[in-house]
Amino acid sequence: MENSQQIIVMGSSAGGIESLITLIKGLPSRLDASIFIVQHLSPNYKSTIPEILQEYSPFPVRHPDDGDEIKSRTIYVAPPDHHLLIEKGHVLVKRGPKENRFRPSIDALFRSAAYSYRSRVVGIVLSGALDDGTSGLWSVKRLGGMTMVQLPADAAFDSMPLSALDQVEIDYCVPARDMGKLLATLRMPAKTAKAESSAIVERAGVETSIASDGDAFRKGIMDAGKLTPFTCPECHGVLVQIDEDGISRFRCHTGHGYTRAALLSEVVQRIEETYWISMRSLEEAAMLLEHTAGSLDVQGNGEAAKLFRREAVIATDESRELRETLLRRTRFTGENLFGYKKED
CATH class of the missing domain: 1.10.287 (Helix Hairpins)
Known part of the structure; x- marks a missing residue:
């Protein structure tokens, strides 16, 4: 994997398939990037997203296996009921704790990419309900990457783009049809736009590890924020509140994660x-x-x-x-x- 190669991470939910198809159609074949997609899915059905997107893609589209080497000009799609994560040079496919009630989680993918690849990452939030992707996009921006959201008026469901626009510094807000051409013209920054906080980097690493295999208590999640009187709806464990420049979210000691919404x-x-x-x-x-x-x-x-x-x-x-x-x-x-x- 070459050092100049872009890491592009995309997240979508309700209405996202249409947005993904439109974006993929516009990808130029010369784009030197590895692309990773989380589309919220039911855990009970076989995903046909790779087959759907392959009809419009200039690159191979597939569900990866855990541990696959990352290849350029390849699109990796999260399989049902598994987080899609990135580790230096490799794809991780794991069944760690749900985040924002979903597995796969958009935030988990974005956070792992930001932790491993910093300024080489472009994070893209597409159509969807609620706000999965906002916290992950914040991590991408804070660790030096670029941020992009679908123009809300262009999205079938605009809650995810609006949430990101409201809470994260966004570099580009464009219709899905314009994203492919834009990605080909981006020049990634040589270094992070903001000084990296060691605490932010460390927490991104811890939370990526939690998304991989849980064990949040032993990994120190209780020290990542302040204790709250709230309990996790999934396991009834105590929740800690994590604040990120005005974005508040929660994690329990077993690893489940939630935004406020x-x-x-x-x-x-x-x-x-x-x-x-x-x-x-x-x-x-x-x-x-x-x-x-x-x-x-x-x-x-x-x-x-x-x-x-x-x-x-x-x-x-x-x-x-x-x-x-x-x-x-x-x-x-x-x-x-x-x-x-x-x-x-």
Whole structure:
């Protein structure tokens, strides 16, 4: 792998396939770069993204294997349910803890590239919901790379580009169709634009290692930020808050990571799940009480049966109240609270 070669990392979510196709179509064959893509995927289905993109790409497109040597003019796509990470000269494909509720995580890819390749990295955020990619793009910028986002008006879902624009110093904001030509004209800086903070470099290395194989507590994640009263929705471990020039995010001692928006969205989802579980339990209790009352009637114990039926009515009423609460409840999300949503 030559020292002049660009490392281009791209992240997309909702609406991202269309953006990726448009970008890939515009890549010039002379571009001397290795390209890495995280598109949020369901972990339960085989990904056909390499086959889709190959129709439009001047370069080979594939899912890499763990440990593959990085080759120029090759596009690597994260496989389902695996983080795509970069280590000096090699691709890592790992099942470390989820970040922002996803595996693969855009932030994890961007952070690993910034840690290993500093000023040779170009980070690109495309169409998507919420804000995965913002923290990773911040790392790319702080460690000397270039940052690019899809013009929000050009994106099917503009939350990810808007979040990055709002919180990170962005070098280029252009439509996806213009990105390929622009990438071919970029001249990467010889050194970082800002003095590297040893703490930022060290944390990027630690978090890349956590995305690879977890073990966050032993690797010192509890020292990376300040303790909070919040717990991880995934494993219920304590969360530390990590601040990056106004960007606040969270990690637990097992390694799960969240932005504020992702954490809020996950907490809200768990609240709704708890409501449904409680409603089901009340319905089951009502059925069991009615069944017991019927058995008591058969045994000639009518007075006891009345007591059980009275309790069954109470459980049924409480279950209905919960159901009505769920059906009329307005769901709030990280997008509509943090503003990463297109205005009508």
